[in-house]
Amino acid sequence: MEALAKTGRCIILNMQTILKTITFAEIQGQIHLIKLGVIPETNCRNSTNDLHYNGTINISRHGKTCHRWINIPFRYPNERENYCRTPLYDSDNAGGPWCYVNSTDYSWERCNIPICGGAECPVFVDNLETLDRKTRYHYGESVILNCKSGYILIGQKLLTCLQSGQWNDTIPRCEDVDECSSNPCKNGGTCTDRVNGYTCTCRDNYFGATCQDDIRKCHYATCRNRGICKEGLNGTHVCICPRGYTGESCEQEPNSKLPPQILLNSKITIPEGTSNSSIPCFAEGIPLPSIKWESIDKTSLPSNARQVVDYLIFENVTMADSGLYMCTAKNGIGTAFKVLHLIVKAKPALLHTGPVIHAISTVKVDYYTDAKLVCNVTGFPKPTVTWKHGNKLLHTSGNIMVVHNVTNTTAGYYTCIATNDVGTSQVNIFLEVTYDTPKIVTPPRTAFVMVGQSHSFTCIATGHPKPSLTWSFKTFAQESTSMPSHQLHQNGQELTLFPLKTLESGTLTCAAVNAFGVDRASVAVVIKNRCRKSDDDLSYNGNISITRHGRTCRMWSTASRYQSEQLNYCRTPMGDSDNDGGPWCYDDINWDRCNVPICDGAVCPDLKGHNLETLDKKLTYQYGEEAYLKCKAGYKLFGQEFLTCDQSGQWNETIPSCGVPAFKIAPQIFLSAKITFDEGDSMRYITCFAEGIPLPTITWESVDVSIAINFMHK
Structure with a gap:
């Protein structure tokens, strides 16, 4: 053990304060872990009142290296080296040996020295292992526990032997790891769990530890020592060997082998809230070492941490992730350990601020459409938002208020109210409906x-x-x-x-x-009314019932002859050979001819062109037909608006023309709807007033009397 302390890396851990601090010392590049109590038994005290400790421990309880006594200008000239001591003339020994840890301000700390020959704690059984390989532990000693390969530790990793001879916590247990839980077998292989491993039963044409290789591609080649088979040209194959292995099938082991060496920082600081942080553990060695990360002061890695190849990955870092993590590198030659102290730097506390609201003061929408009122709110903690319409609290929340089918009833002032533990703010938004x-x-x-x-x-x-x-x-x-x-x-x-x-x-x-x-x-x-086909047409059956002189026809049933006709329409009755004048009827006096136009008479000149348009869109007009004229948009009509095609094939008036007026207004007629005459009046006047731009022309005509009546117009 003394040789180990001289040639390895010394890590003294204060187990009485549950491993709060650690200190590292690099010696000759080798890495080992020594816990408090894993020291020569001469490096102990006989009792808690022992003033004569003279061992070589030179690390304080908090992991700081002691300074040489000879360099401290105080009253302890009998001490020279930097070992923990109870100096001569020092009566304050309640805490045990101590040393100076700072040569500038001369601060000092107690040392953690175990008691010699103390009570012995129970030994560990089953699949538990100790990192220092000891089997017996006494009062004051602490131990770091691990499980044999293939098992996982359930419980505390660190234990300290108490004065009562019992451990300070329940002894952890080791449970078998289900290596098949990660589905390691590829290409449909079947996994069988083993102690400290698993086996894959491969489907046809696949082989390898995880059925990762296709026999059909590598021509049944076997690469040993975890070599990887790759296809070459012309049906050949090649084995990619792990570092140090050679040969066609990686069958030749390395000539020289080296134990693992770990390259890892001893302390890393990560800000709280970091979304993704990766910590690499690089290890050299022949064969290439495998890497395993685990937590020392926690039963397992945090839920937001996982190992990916050689990296320890943290997602969404929290303060609970602070602590000690150990990287273990193993190959066939040896094992190396290194401990990392992860420090999570806390976020600065957020200042609580009251709600601040930003919103548009007026929102305009059309009648019967939906309106969206938006209330942008800031503050910490996040404020809650409620709404009012007038003085009525609405059953809605959130910063967006939607009003459906807006009317005068749902328009008006809406109030957005934001509240948190600092206070309350509100703004009014006026919803205006347009129509x-x-x-x-x-x-x-x-x-x-x-x-x-x-x-x-x-x-x-x-x-x-x-x-x-x-x-x-x-x-x-x-x-x-x-x-x-x-x-x-x-x-x-x-x-x-x-x-x-x-x-x-x-x-x-x-x-x-x-x-x-x-x-x-x-x-x-x-x-x-409808027309007749010609002057000789005896078959007219229209509904004209006014004589040429404007008198109303009588019912044919009142006449002694022509019982074949029933109503009072103008006709050429059956048996009437005198049809030179066309259809006729009985009136109140005698009988009279009717003015029935000729169908398909002479054709009058075409009215198209000259920017003229006809209301009925016709291009050709025949004898007896009338045309209602207008000008194309932007033009003014000069002349008669109504034209009648006469028997000669000419229009009864000059064809009007179209000019461009500055502006125009359609005609408006002022005329009494009904006027009564006394029979026998010598002359009566009926006035038709019309306004418009250009000035309208006035034409009088009979709607239901086809013959000319004795009237004149101006």
Whole structure:
């Protein structure tokens, strides 16, 4: 043991304070571990009152090297070397021998000297081993325990023999390690656990300690001494041998072998909270040594620590990771140990701060949409966040508040309240809801529709919330507000009329409505009768019931003849050979011809070009047909808006032209819907006022009377 102390590395551990400090001394490059009490038995005291200790211990209880007594300018001239002593004239010996550990401030510390011949503690059995290989321990001695290879230590690694002859803690036990738990067998091999090892039963075509090699690739080659088989060129193979081994199959052992030597820092400091820290333990030796990390002052490595090859890896370092860790290097020649003191530097304490809130003061959203209110909060500890709407506490938390389908009811002030142990802060966020009143951007247009034909009208409106569209109708005679036969399309944006008679002529109105207003657009819809095919057409079956002179036809059933006709429409009855004037009917006086236009008459000049457009998009117009004209966007119409194709194939008025106005306003007509005349009045005036830019032209015509009536207009 004396030889060991002179040639190895000396580590004196204070076991009475559970190994708080250690000191290292390098001698001749060899590494050994000697614990307190693992010293020659002459290096002990006879009793706790022994003043004559003269051994060679020169390390204090806290692991500091003693200074030579001769270098201390005080009153102990009898001592010269740096051994622990109770000097002459020193009566304060209650703590045992001591020494100076600092030559600058002359501080001193007691030494840990065991008692000679003290009580003996129980021996260790089963698979326990002591690092110093001793079997008997007395009062004051301490021991570091380990398990034989293949076993794991359960319990305290450090024990101290007490004056009572008992150990200071329960003796640990060794449990067999299940080497198969890590699934070491590769390529589907079956693992069988053994004492201090395992065996792999390989599947066909695989071999090796862990079934890692493929026979098919290495041509059944066997590499010994843990050599690795690798394929070469042209079907050859080569064995990669461990350091020191040679030969084709690594069968030749090294000529010279060296025991392990460990290269490891004795002390490392890591900041608390480090996410990943690796500590290497490098070892030299032939054969190459294996490395094992373990904790000295803990029963096992911390849960956040693991060994990867030669490295001890810590993840998310905590203060509990501080302590002593031992690296063991083994090969076939010997074993080396080295202890690392890991120090975790604590994070500075965080100052508690009150909540601070950052938020936008006003949030604007459209009606019936969702609003997100964000309250950014800082502070330590992390504040809790609650919300209020007005004075009502809301059942929500977190820094984001979502208000769904915002209306006037859910708009207003929202309060974000943040609280921690320092205090409370709050801010107000105003939720503003915006809306738009309805506006018709594409209104319906005035139209002339033939009886029995269909026509579509379009009405498109903007607004928020999105407005709903409704249509209404009122006849010019104000006899009905019922809508003629119709269909709606595209959520009410398109209306198709199917008129059946001229009396259904009237005003069509589109209304766009939301919660904040209404917009309307009205147009005239003129229903015109169907035509006859020619002047000789006897088969007209339209519903014109007005004579040329404007009188209403009587029911045919009231006449003595022509019982084949029932209603009061203009006809050429069966058996009537006098059809030169076309269809006729009985009126209140006698009978009269009706003014029924000719179908497919003469064709009038084309109206396309000159920036003109027709309402019905037709390009060709025949005798008896009318065209409603307008200009393309940005142009102003100069001339008549309505033209009629006459029997000569010419338009009844000059074709209007289109110019570019500075701006334009559509016509608005001011006209009484119903006027009553007395029969026999010599002359009556009906005024039609119209405004617009350019100034509208006014044309009067009869809707349901086809002959010219004695009237004049200006």
